[in-house]
Amino acid sequence: MNPSTALARVLVDELARCGLTEAVIAPGSRSTPLALALVAHPDIRAHVRIDERSASFLALGLARTSRRAVALVCTSGTAAANFHPAVLEADQSGVPLLVLTADRPPELRGTGANQTVDQIELYGSAVRLFTEVGVPEPVTGMVSYWRSLACRAWAAAGPDRPGPVHLNLALREPLVPDPGDSGAWCEPVDGRPGGRPWIDRPARPAEPAPLELPPVERGVIVCGDGDYDAVPYLALSAATGWPLLAEPTSNARRADAVSSYRQLLAAPGFAAGHAPDLVVSVGRPGLSRQMSAYLRRAARHIVVGDHRAFADPVRTATDVVPAVAPPPGADPDTAWARSWRDAEAAARGALDALLDGEEALSEPRLARDLAAHLPLGSLLFAGSSMPIRDLDAAMSARCGARIIGNRGVSGIDGTVSTAVGAALAHQRDGGGGGYALIGDLALLHDQNGLVIGPGEPRPDLAIVVVNNDGGGIFSGLEQAGHPDFERLFGTPHGVTVERVAAMADLPYTRLEWATDLPKTLLGEGVRLIEVCTDRAASAVLRRRVQEAVTAAVDG
Template sequence: MNPSTALARVLVDELARCGLVEAVVAPGSRSTPLALALVAHPGIRVHVRVDERSASFLALGLARASRRPVAVVCTSGTAAANFHPAVMEADESGVPLLVLTADRPPELRGTGANQTVDQIGLYGGAVRMFTEVGTPDPAPGMVAYWRSLTCRAWAAALGGRPGPVHLNVAFRDPLTPDQTAGDGSTWTAPLDGRPDGRPWISRPGPHDEPAPYVLPDVERGVIVCGDGDYDPVPFLALSELTGWPLLAEPTSNARRAGAISTYRQLLAAPGFADAHTPELVVSVGRPNLSRQVLAYLRRAARHVVVTAASVGDARASLPDDFSDPARTATDVVAAVAPPAGVGGRAPERTAWSLSWERAEDAARRVVDGVLDAEETLSEPRLARDLVAQPAAGALLFAGASMPIRDLDATMHARCGVRLVGNRGVSGIDGTVSTAIGAALAHQRESDAPAYALLGDLALLHDQNGLIIGPGEPRPDLAIVVVNNDGGGIFSGLEQAGHPDFERVFGTPHGVSMERVAAVADLPYTRVEWATDLPKALLGEGLRIVEVRTTRAGSAALRRRLQDAVDAAVAHQG
């Protein structure tokens, strides 16, 4: 066996022993040993994509939904650079990703050799670990080095804060197993791993859970659940026990019964935030979706940030790993407990909690009233109705820009639907591929359907994600696209008044999603009326549902929603 094949087979075998079950491969020559080793392994499902950026975001989606590392492989050169946006998203959102970039051997670097760039530390500080694996030379101890390194990489991806790991693997020719005959290049050392399929390095069980921080007993407390893959149940229980209102972003998956679903409009209503200044805010995750929440955090005299570990990882996040975008944190803790004595008494219903509940009821009524006044399917109504449709167990991927914000503004509290999105860097690149990856991972464990709510620019930015070769795994995923012919998020910002707004920010494209669906040979449906949405969502496989709107009309509707909440709050006094 030639050295390149030996290295690739050992790396893949050890990854499988650690728990790898999904891998994404972008085709290329220098990465041939890794690609062949992956497709030959019976325990790993391999996905092939022609575009490295789509491949890396597909891996990101698979890892995000499955909560376990996924490998993504490419050849050398610009292929590795195309992984960078997904690596950045994985870093910021704490998604375990194993980035395996093939490279030329050292003797070809810096010589002008074809498809050779400097890949050492390519992703900078965005990775939890980088290793230049080195060339596979037949020297003593190499197998132990490769296997122990693989175990370290796996552990780094799943560490206190999960994230991407980069292994740069240099391969010399020959790159395929069938090129070794008569070339004198052999591998004589045993390649076997530990007995019984065990990983080379076994690790002890999870660390003991940290002692929770006992919160002070105050009336005017608020719980803010931002984006993140943590268990929301303790924070829902804390809200129930204390009476503190819970403000939950959609991708926190904490917007369940009892949560304040209209907090975005309430905090923007004149006088409401002034009348509801908190003594204490407890936050978890990344609360950065709305300006209203960030401004509200600055009002609190005390702000306790909880560095909750990811679901499936019993270890607390590192003490210096916490989200504090408003720079208001006064205490950073690994876990919290209700104030002393609260757990032994009936759930609190104070003047503070009742005031929030009355405001929520009033705001909820007027928001739904404005949305239901017209049967035409608007962007805010689409978001509200789409998340309300699926049965328990479904997955909904929310695109950046306006889709996630419309969900935040209109979504009712509900259980049973898991919401995910690329909220680490909040870019629109790779959105289609991430949604497909998330759906594939979700449906590996469940028969439940999956949906994605995307904007038109996000779909056009990642059209390649729709190109899936014959025989490749395909998800049951309805991609619902809001087509307002450009960048809708800018219509609500200060740029909207600039004379060059339409060209520079609106960026009209004139592309129908039906044409995009035709290129990818996908089923297509266009929906105009709200009552037709449930029927349009029916179907199997990958499909596109288009809803056409206007940017100006959507911006005006969002202003009407806020005006209606302002009036309802003012009427309450």
Template sequence: MNPATALATVLVDELARCGLTDVVLAPGSRSTPLALAVHADSRIRLHVRVDERSASFLALGLARRSERPVALICTSGTAAANFHPAVIEAHESGVPLLVLTADRPPELRDTGSSQTIDQIKLYGAAVRWFSEVGVPEDRPGQVAYWRSLACRAFQRSLGPYDPGPVHLNVPFREPLIPDGDTSWCEPMEGDAAGPWVRARVASPPVALHLQPTRRGVLVVGDGATNVRRYVAAAGMAGWPVLSEPNGGARYGDHAMSAYHFLLGTPEFADRHRPEVVVTLGRPSLSRPLLNWLKHADEHVVVARDMTRWPDPTRSATQVAQEVEIPIPAGDDDWLHSWRRADTAARGAIDEVMDGAGLNEPRLARDLVDTLPNGSLLFSGSSMPIRDLDQAMRPRRGLRILANRGAAGIDGVVSTAMGAALSHNGPAYALMGDLTFLHDQNGLILGPREPRPDLCLVVVNNDGGGIFSLLPQAALRDPFERIFGTAHGVDLGYVAASTGTPYTFVNEPGQLSKALRGEGLRIVEVRTDRESNADLHAMMRDAAHGAIRALV
């Protein structure tokens, strides 16, 4: 057996023994040994994508939803560079990825050899661990090295407290395909009972015990863990819960769905300063919430990784891996005050949305209300996630995900596909037109590839709608060209180019029917950027007026 085939066979076998179930491959020549080894392993579900960036975000979506490492393979050269945005997102949001980049051997580097770049620590600090595997050699000791290396990479990616991407750079010399000889200088078999190295997770951390208080608040952002336990504890303590849609805690009687407007009303925010705030994950969507956090007497951040805790406002007073929220004595006036204001604000903004025909916040609200229990909703990171945050009513039975680690718009179609392929149930995605066009290659699926049950809902306002809500909108002369960026693309033709079923919606009552179906499909909803900006201002004014009437 030639060394390239031996290394690839052992590495893939050991990763499968560790628990690897999905591999995404972007085809190329130098990665041939890895591709053949994965293709031959029945324990692994293989996904092939012709575009490396699309492949990397597909792997990100698979790993994000499954919460298990997914391997990502490419050939040498700029193919590996195209993985970088997804690696950054995985790093920032704590998603376990195993990035296996094939490489030329050392003697071909710095010689002008084709498809050869410097791949050593290519992703810098955006990975949890990097290893240059080394060119495989036909000598004793290699099998133990490869198997232990695979176990270390898998476990380091998994965490458990700080999951994220791991990069193995794998140089191969030719020949790259099997030579018909199956002999090797030492036994290649692994441990019959499982992985070569069995990692043991440390005992649970000691929890921080808080002082009992009714004037507490639970804030939940992206990447939160143990959410249900903390929501239950907050409920027993009489605390309101302020959860971003992708935080997973916007359900039940304690969820304040209009918190963005409550905390944007100074009269309410000033009178509702908490004694303690407990934050799970990383909140990042609401500027009023972030400003309000700065004024909490005690701000406790719960973080799995004690070296990388989220604190964008620099207001954390304590950081702990676990927190115990005690049940305080006293009445529920604190919670009742939040509920009254939340109900008033919610009624005011619903009335504005319902009176404005088909609009972007209403689409986000109605989409959430319409989806069946057990659904997955993947959101774009620009306006759609903010519309969900401001318009979504509390509900159970829906999992919402978004790429909010680096909060970029790239790779959303592919990430949604990966998440849908890992989800046991129907999946949907909500995104803007620029986000959709940025990753339209994600629609390219070969006839033998696993196909997701995924409906892509695309809000088309012909450009970058979020800029119409920012100060840049006041720059009337340059705005449309350098921020608005109208594109004029007919999304129906984009769908047709890949044979993807397409539906156009222009009335609110058409949404429910348009969402029906199976497999990959697209629903387009057209809106107007300027009208959307005016509507958001009306929602804000109506909510603030309703809140001020109470305080």
């Protein structure tokens, strides 16, 4: 067995012992030993993508949904650089990734050798661990080094503080197994008996003692984006009567959560009369300017999270604690609680009445109705820019569906690929149908995510694309009045989703009427559904929704 093959086989075997079950491979020559070892392992499902950026976001979606580290493999050179956006997202959103980049050996670096760049610490501070693995040599001690390194990398990727890990593997030729390879090496390559990992990890420490919250009436619970258990915060709201303001990707918008908080906090009269004495926040809040402004008004802001890395986007945190508990003897039926319930009912009524006034699908109504029609056990991937914001503004509280999105860096990079990966992991773990709500620019930005080779695993995924011929989010911002707005921000492209579907040989449907949404969502495999809207009209409708809610709650 040649050294490159030995390293790859031992490393992959040890990662599988640690728990690796998914790997994404971008084709290349230098990474051949890793690719061959991954596809040969019986406990690992391999996915191949021709585009490194698409591959990396596919791995991100798999890892985000399964909550398990996924291996991501590429050859040397710009291939590794194309992983960078996904690595940044994994870092900011706490997604475990094992990035395995093949590299030229040291004697070829800095010489002008083909496809050679400096890959040392390529991703900077975005990774939890970087290791230059070193050129494999046929000497005693290599197997224990490789196996212990695999365990260390697996542990560094999570679960204590999940995130990406980068191993840079310098591989010399030959890169394929020797003819008649017997598997012999200069020392035994076997791992621990019984399939155990080389290094056993101790059990996670017991849950920390929660902070008992002060007995205030005017409390508010804010659930931002993140992968955490929402039940304690729903229970806290039920015990205290404090309103729960939940972003869609918190998966806490259930039961009596306030679904119209975005409009309520933008209603001048309501906002003026509802300054909080205490805010308890968890996850990453920051989807709306209204929420950011509201956090600044809190007399005390308790953040629940890891003291080493917690979200405090407007610098208002006064305490950081690992867990919270309701104050003893809390009364859930106070004047404060009743005022929020009454406002939610009035706002919800005004919002729904306005959206239901037209049978043609608007962007906010599409978001509201799609979230409402998701079957139990479904997964919805929400694209950045307007799709996630329309969900935040229009979605009613509901249970039984999981909503995720790339909210770490909030880019539109790799949107399609992340959704495909998320659906694959969701369905491998026994979940139901996969759905995505994205914009036209996000689709065009990641058309390669639709290119899935024959024989590759494919999910059931309905991708609903809002096509407003450009960047809809800018129509509601200050840039909208600039004379060069259309060219610089609107960026019309004139591409229909039907043409994109034809490129990828996928089923396509154009959806116009709200009553047709449930039957249009039916189907199998990856499919594209296009909803054509007008950017300017959508911006006007969102303003009308806010005016209607303001009138309903401020009188």
